[in-house]
Amino acid sequence: MATLADVARRAGVSPATASRIINGSSKPVTDALRERVLAAVEELQYVPNAHAQLLARSHRSAIGVIVHDVSDPYFAEITRGLQRVATDNGRLVIICNSYRDPVKELEYVELLRAHQVAAIVLAGSGYHDEGFTKALDTKLRVYESTGGRVAVIGRHEHAGDAVVPDNEMGGYLIASELYALGHDRIGVIAGPKLLTTTTDRLSGMRRAAREHGHKLPARRIEYADFDRGSGAAAAAALLDAEPELTAIAALNDSMAIGALALLRTRGITVPEQMTVVGFDDMPVARDVTPALTTVRLPLADMGERAMTLALDEHRDGQGPRIEEVGAELIRRASAGPPR
Amino acid sequence: MATLADVARRAGVSPATASRIINGSSKPVTDALRERVLAAVEELQYVPNAHAQLLARSHRSAIGVIVHDVSDPYFAEITRGLQRVATDNGRLVIICNSYRDPVKELEYVELLRAHQVAAIVLAGSGYHDEGFTKALDTKLRVYESTGGRVAVIGRHEHAGDAVVPDNEMGGYLIASELYALGHDRIGVIAGPKLLTTTTDRLSGMRRAAREHGHKLPARRIEYADFDRGSGAAAAAALLDAEPELTAIAALNDSMAIGALALLRTRGITVPEQMTVVGFDDMPVARDVTPALTTVRLPLADMGERAMTLALDEHRDGQGPRIEEVGAELIRRASAGPPR
């Protein structure tokens, strides 16, 4: 592997000059030397060692992002927003998938710190686990105390700059829609119990229930894993235990699609015999049949905002900045009046 | 930011000893010292500077992966396979999205080289662009000549270790199915013209056409961008230009889903009035209505194999290893006999 010294030697200049030419430093250099150095770079196919560069210059430039799983459309969309802003600012983004494992999340914070990132963006639900929350908080504080910046998406339990989607309102909207349609025996396919996203959305639904003079009994709530398979299983469990249900509300679209698939195998038509609604408005929500009634969160926008917070230096100690983003009900074909 | 020297000072030992303890070197160290150092690490919340480490140790460990877009289910699946093997071998994976931009692909090879990765895995279609292909090849050769390893997925135009899906056979299978059902006026929604994936799949379809005594006229082929929107547009164009079509074959599932959506808006039923087939068997292919008849490629498996090739040192100069993987026809509800 050719080094800068090799290039300098070949061009007959000092490493200092070579470095200046290659990096386009502001220091003026004669054209003759410039050409010789550039020629040497070409001949040797020289590429600077990124680690040596990062070690030598002290300023940190990359941004670390921790998400549950980039290939999940929910996070893919958020990531798109994050990337856009980062790229516009000439920053490299390092993405880490925690796969909803708190331990991994902790590890990744360390890893990113080790890689000297300028900022860490943490996207995804928080956990109802005090020990973990505290541990994470400590790590982030330490990181911030060494000059790192932190922004979180949707983790209101973390004090600091944050973009928080109004999950509670989303839950409220979707449940209100169901009650307005005349449903009152509603089954819920929830996400993992210890994710704050799950509990926030549920509490919004509960608020709607109260306002409409109803309840959301625990026996009509099944906890699943936010994926298609567990959604289908939960739908089956719900149907078996509560045959009189007229609507199923899944706390994300994947699970709603799982429910749809299960209903199809049982020959239950949607929305005639059963209403199904989702949450998140992933792109596929339009393409399933019937198209899903769901709640939209401006995911890419949230990503952009979070990255903007993370990049924005100026916070003159005026406390954390919290940006709330709203939820919007999307009416499609999967919800109708009860049979 | 605490450094190793800080830790050493605090523990009252030399940096060498601290380093050995922290990295679990084989050199024996007294327990008393070990405890003091570990305590100092804890107190200072010390995290080694990854760049300094990578610079100091010479052996490279991370693996670079270049894909079109991880959030595309096709690549998400491949990436899953890649990650699995990498993680099992304790390797870190750096993922780069080229968004099908050849220039970016070239840049990323440089970037990964700069980051001293041990191997580069290139996944995704090749391009019918000799200039680019040559440039890429040169860069990869240079990289290999400095000890880097390279493995490609689905780019048969690159000489070297490769995992190549049988796109031609996939095209043959899907077209044969259509002809067997009795279709002979088939419209094709192809991918970008200069991707080898597109031409490979098309040539398989042509072979099937020949065997069944038919043709695939150019006017019944619409080139799109492998995404839903362009698939819908292409379907519209096809329908307008060739109203007598009885089947539409899209060269990936996203475009097939776009076609399905368009057909729905026009009130054309599938498969009664029009057969639609896809390619890739992405997870959503099961969930759209009607469920897509398509071709399955063992994507995750391909990722695993490619990473295995990339990690496997031993290749004693016995030439490139090529692993071919088969395609499989998946029959679902979207294909039926012509009206």
Next chain:
DNA sequence: TCACATTAGGTAAGCGCTTTCCTAGCCACG
């Protein structure tokens, strides 16, 4: 008791780069 292994730990030389500071050469001016 002495020479010699054997050990635990330290010293210092890098890894490949950036950047501050310095020097030598040049010009203009008096």
Next chain:
DNA sequence: CGTGGCTAGGAAAGCGCTTACCTAATGTGA
């Protein structure tokens, strides 16, 4: 022709870590 002010380029000091090599301080055998 001497001085000062520029300028282009080089020397060298790190950045934070690892590790080959060295040095005391032990333990061993004759």
